[in-house]
Amino acid sequence: MALIERKGQLELGDGGDRAEPIGVFTRPMAETGWRSWVTTVDHKKIAIMYGVSAIFFFVVGGIEALLIRLQLAQPNGKVVSAQLYNELFTMHGTTMIFLFVIPIGAAFMNYFIPLQVGARDVAFPRLNAFSFWAFIFGAIFLNLGWFLGGAADGGWFMYAPNSGTLFSPSHGIDFWTLGLIITGIASTAGAVNLIVTVLNMRAPGMKIMRMPVFTWMSLVVQFLLVFALPVITVALFLLMFQRNFGATFFNPDAGADPLLWQHLFWLFGHPEVYILILPAFGIVSEVLPVFSKKPLFGYPFVVFSGAAIGFMGWGVWAHHMFASGLGPISVAVFSITTMFIAVPTGVKIINWIATMWGGRLRLTTSMLFAIGLIGMFTIGGLSGVTHAVSPADLQQTDTYYVVAHFHYVLFGGAIFGFFAGFYYWWPKVFGRMLSERLGKWNFWLMLIGMNLTFGPMHIVGLQGQPRRTYRYAPGMGFDMWNKVESVGAFIIALGVLVFLINAIQSRKHKAYELDPWDARTLEWMTTSPPQPHNFDAIPTVHTLDEFFHRKYDEDPATGAMIKVKEADQVLEEMGRDEHIHMPSPSYWPIAVAFGLPILAFGVIYSHILIVVGALMVLGSLYGWAMEPATEPDSGGHGGDVAPSTELVSHG
Amino acid sequence: MADVALHTPAGEHTTTGLSNTKLAVWLFLGSECLLFGGLISTFMLYRGRVIGSGPEPAKGWPTAGKLYNIPFTSASSFVLLMSSLTMVLAVASMQRGDRPKARLWILTTALLGCCFLAGQAFEFTHFYRDGAGYTTSLFTSSFYTLTGFHGVHVAVGVVMLVSLYVLSGRQQWGSEKAESVEIIGLYWHFVDIVWIVIFTLVYLIPS
Amino acid sequence: MDADTAEAIEPASYTDAPGGHGETGHSDMVYVKVFVLLVVLTAFEVALSYSHIGRAFIPILAVVMVLKFGIVVSYFMHLRYERTSAFGRLFMTGLFLAIVVYIAMLTTFRVWSS
Numbered sequence: 001m002a003l004i005e006r007k008g009q010l011e012l013g014d015g016g017d018r019a020e021p022i023g024v025f026t027r028p029m030a031e032t033g034w035r036s037w038v039t040t041v042d043h044k045k046i047a048i049m050y051g052v053s054a055i056f057f058f059v060v061g062g063i064e065a066l067l068i069r070l071q072l073a074q075p076n077g078k079v080v081s082a083q084l085y086n087e088l089f090t091m092h093g094t095t096m097i098f099l100f101v102i103p104i105g106a107a108f109m110n111y112f113i114p115l116q117v118g119a120r121d122v123a124f125p126r127l128n129a130f131s132f133w134a135f136i137f138g139a140i141f142l143n144l145g146w147f148l149g150g151a152a153d154g155g156w157f158m159y160a161p162n163s164g165t166l167f168s169p170s171h172g173i174d175f176w177t178l179g180l181i182i183t184g185i186a187s188t189a190g191a192v193n194l195i196v197t198v199l200n201m202r203a204p205g206m207k208i209m210r211m212p213v214f215t216w217m218s219l220v221v222q223f224l225l226v227f228a229l230p231v232i233t234v235a236l237f238l239l240m241f242q243r244n245f246g247a248t249f250f251n252p253d254a255g256a257d258p259l260l261w262q263h264l265f266w267l268f269g270h271p272e273v274y275i276l277i278l279p280a281f282g283i284v285s286e287v288l289p290v291f292s293k294k295p296l297f298g299y300p301f302v303v304f305s306g307a308a309i310g311f312m313g314w315g316v317w318a319h320h321m322f323a324s325g326l327g328p329i330s331v332a333v334f335s336i337t338t339m340f341i342a343v344p345t346g347v348k349i350i351n352w353i354a355t356m357w358g359g360r361l362r363l364t365t366s367m368l369f370a371i372g373l374i375g376m377f378t379i380g381g382l383s384g385v386t387h388a389v390s391p392a393d394l395q396q397t398d399t400y401y402v403v404a405h406f407h408y409v410l411f412g413g414a415i416f417g418f419f420a421g422f423y424y425w426w427p428k429v430f431g432r433m434l435s436e437r438l439g440k441w442n443f444w445l446m447l448i449g450m451n452l453t454f455g456p457m458h459i460v461g462l463q464g465q466p467r468r469t470y471r472y473a474p475g476m477g478f479d480m481w482n483k484v485e486s487v488g489a490f491i492i493a494l495g496v497l498v499f500l501i502n503a504i505q506s507r508k509h510k511a512y513e514l515d516p517w518d519a520r521t522l523e524w525m526t527t528s529p530p531q532p533h534n535f536d537a538i539p540t541v542h543t544l545d546e547f548f549h550r551k552y553d554e555d556p557a558t559g560a561m562i563k564v565k566e567a568d569q570v571l572e573e574m575g576r577d578e579h580i581h582m583p584s585p586s587y588w589p590i591a592v593a594f595g596l597p598i599l600a601f602g603v604i605y606s607h608i609l610i611v612v613g614a615l616m617v618l619g620s621l622y623g624w625a626m627e628p629a630t631e632p633d634s635g636g637h638g639g640d641v642a643p644s645t646e647l648v649s650h651g
Numbered sequence: 652m653a654d655v656a657l658h659t660p661a662g663e664h665t666t667t668g669l670s671n672t673k674l675a676v677w678l679f680l681g682s683e684c685l686l687f688g689g690l691i692s693t694f695m696l697y698r699g700r701v702i703g704s705g706p707e708p709a710k711g712w713p714t715a716g717k718l719y720n721i722p723f724t725s726a727s728s729f730v731l732l733m734s735s736l737t738m739v740l741a742v743a744s745m746q747r748g749d750r751p752k753a754r755l756w757i758l759t760t761a762l763l764g765c766c767f768l769a770g771q772a773f774e775f776t777h778f779y780r781d782g783a784g785y786t787t788s789l790f791t792s793s794f795y796t797l798t799g800f801h802g803v804h805v806a807v808g809v810v811m812l813v814s815l816y817v818l819s820g821r822q823q824w825g826s827e828k829a830e831s832v833e834i835i836g837l838y839w840h841f842v843d844i845v846w847i848v849i850f851t852l853v854y855l856i857p858s
Numbered sequence: 859m860d861a862d863t864a865e866a867i868e869p870a871s872y873t874d875a876p877g878g879h880g881e882t883g884h885s886d887m888v889y890v891k892v893f894v895l896l897v898v899l900t901a902f903e904v905a906l907s908y909s910h911i912g913r914a915f916i917p918i919l920a921v922v923m924v925l926k927f928g929i930v931v932s933y934f935m936h937l938r939y940e941r942t943s944a945f946g947r948l949f950m951t952g953l954f955l956a957i958v959v960y961i962a963m964l965t966t967f968r969v970w971s972s
Contacts, residue, residue, distance in 0.1 A: 200665040226681070227952055256700070267963065674948065833936075847930065
């Protein structure tokens with residue numbers, strides 16, 4: 001939380017000769033072993049932790065999906081009860097959105113934003129660590145319902161009055177509510193951190209319009225997070241007060257309006273879907289140029305359309321509420337704004353296709369996923385356009401047609417984008433390539449699987465199969481397609497399994513050469529994996545696609561770009577900075593984070609724990625504030641908050 | 652032109668020459684507008700819904716007009732406004748390097764904040780005795796939630812101010828520490844402007 | 859939010875003049891005057907709430923509220939004296955979004971006609 005940093009960086013003693021830290025604990029200095037991970041403030045390690053957690057929850061959410069599909073594979077299914085089915089679809093959606101897509105985005109953004117802008121770390125490294133620990137504690141807390149009386153069962157959108165204690169008496173929704181408040185705090189802190197990083201920690205010459213598109217899209221995402229999360233935080237607190245302290249904010253019997261929840265939820269929820277997709281759009285914008293051997297077509301348009309999506313995303317939220325009784329004027333207004341928001345995405349699709357047009361395409365796995373995104377997202381976008389037409393939406397809403405739409409954009413869009421990112425950046429992060437052979441299997445299984453699973457949902461949805469219903473009667477015309485969908489789901493699972501095998505097996509591959517893809521952007525101007533301080537010398541940036549232009553020059557005779565330098569030569573010529581200051585590891589971020597679930601337990605079970613949790617948070621915050629960001633004797637500046645970017649330019 | 656990183660007054664190297672922490676705080680305060688906006692909107696929606704679902708209290712369902720003591724709340728508002736003045740004087744003193752004066756103003760601000768909180772506690776106790784409990788009606792729930800969130804923010808501010816007071820007495824604090832005071836000041840003024848909105852919309856308009 | 863247009867901040871000049879000029883280059887009296895203005899505006903608001911001026915009450919009160927809000931942000935929070943627009947733009951984005959979306963939301967509930 002920003003209020004930690006507001007206490008200021010305190011010099012202990014007179015500028016550098018401090019001997020003993022205030023307090024009981026000495027500063028951790030471990031560089032290997034589990035302690036180095038628990039106390040790390042290195043954005044790369046934090047990113048890997050986010051990534052591993054996200055993939056774990058991807059599998060959890062996937063298992064929840066497979067159970068749903070087993071139940072729906074036949075009419076009048078008896079695989080799970082109605083109650084368990086409600087918990088499964090609630091947790092599947094919640095897990096996939098909040099515990100997979102968001103953190104895998106955070107993983108990519110945390111790893112690559114500092115590298116892409118030419119920084120050594122983020123603006124507030126300890127805050128970054130706090131964000132991860134708060135996220136993982138919140139994620140675990142959210143899932144405790146499974147073990148403590150039943151998981152949340154009101155749908156991931158948790159509409160009132162189903163969300164109240166009358167219809168959902170177990171603690172599942174309380175774990176959900178409080179868990180999301182905690183993960184929301186984590187993401188808010190992360191958003192502030194990354195925005196300040198992008199604004200304030202760029203290498204010399206890295207102007208805003210020279211930044212890679214992935215960083216740009218990530219910047220838009222962070223703004224969306226920082227402004228949208230407070231709205232759902234309000235909703236979650238109101239629900240928590242209702243369920244645990246007797247308030248009646250969403251209870252119609254008490255004169256409340258359940259639409260208040262819907263508005264507050266979707267005011268967050270719609271920017272949220274752009275939060276989910278924009279990082280993937282950013283990754284695709286990196287991958288396509290590299291594997292088309294052409295610069296991105298229309299960089300300013302791609303950037304501005306991303307910003308436009310972020311801005312316009314605030315004006316469409318009630319299109320999730322067309323059937324809620326808003327009234328014709330509101331419905332008409334939101335219908336029109338929703339139609340407009342298709343435009344900037346269309347701009348991106350055109351620019352991506354134009355990037356590939358006339359390029360020398362290399363169909364690596366990463367490229368296949370990127371092209372797959374363009375195709376699959378377009379399909380999902382088209383069904384989205386049909387939703388915008390509110391009279392049509394009245395038939396589509398609450399049916400499997402909607403499920404088809406958002407799975408095409410989320411699976412075919414966000415997930416395909418992230419997988420493109422895995423195959424592209426794996427060698428940079430781990431120093432080894434993923435197998436291209438297994439990668440192709442991964443891709444085709446996922447592509448075929450997702451189309452088998454979600455394609456028929458358009459049909460059965462329009463024919464009337466409702467969402468969130470644990471069984472359907474035979475003879476409605478749904479039987480065959482549901483079987484196909486369930487088979488498709490297992491094909492997806494097979495694809496994911498292939499990926500996991502690929503990931504684990506990659507450790508056996510030989511360490512790769514420095515620049516396997518002949519890439520274009522700054523993060524490739526480092527060793528693989530990068531050293532803790534990222535760059536030996538912070539580069540001075542002269543152009544967009546700086547790395548590309550250091551390797552390639554224009555042939556005066558033909559005008560074509562020819563390679564004049566290899567990657568290792570570029571790295572060698574960068575030299576080495578004399579003073580490299582890195583922030584030191586710290587216990588306090590995980591300590592502060594740990595107080596939060598304790599506090600949350602207190603709300604559910606015993607109010608005294610609220611005080612205990614709050615005191616843990618407060619005490620740890622003091623420890624954090626008293627500790628300098630960098631230990632003087634480790635060679636750092638005692639008072640710096642962020643690792644300093646020593647600006648001796650080395651060309 | 653971001654060709655060379657610039658120095659902030661506190662000595663950081665940043666691309667814009669602006670302090671990381673100050674950028675972070677202004678951004679955070681921007682997000683807090685959405686937090687308080689949501690709570691205020693909830694209140695605006697429910698401020699007329701005074702009938703509850705439980706048994707009717709003996710004194711009848713309290714409405715805003717019957718409940719409020721505007722002179723008292725005006726005094727509380729005055730106290731909070733004054734604390735903003737003392738806060739900005741603390742920042743100005745700190746920037747001049749006048750540490751003793753800065754500490755005096757910081758302490759005064761904290762004390763005024765405590766006065767405000769005491770006033771809130773006093774007020775709420777009376778409201779409760781007049782039949783307005785947290786769960787009495789949607790009006791009371793929204794009222795207490797909104798003012799409660801604000802009160803917690805004030806309390807956090809007081810804690811930060813007291814911590815600042817204590818820490819600034821223990822070691823050498825020069826004018827380079829002015830930024831810390833300024834940051835806490837920004838937070839404190841924000842809490843004040845939220846109250847400006849609450850005082851008008853919640854207290855004055857219904858009466 | 860184009861940070862490239864943010865100009866370099868010159869190092870702050872601190873003087874030793876007691877009760878004199880801080881970073882803003884003006885004296886503390888400005889703050890006291892601003893405070894007095896805020897108190898006057900508040901007193902005006904409260905007085906207005908006791909008088910019965912009918913339908914003009916809410917608009918006038920709203921204007922005064924916005925005025926007080928703006929004064930604290932500009933003077934106490936120093937936004938008026940910052941050489942950069944970055945801080946203001948970050949804050950105003952949040953404020954603008956909050957005002958627009960919440961007014962839109964409340965409009966769908968038709969609270970304005972009550």
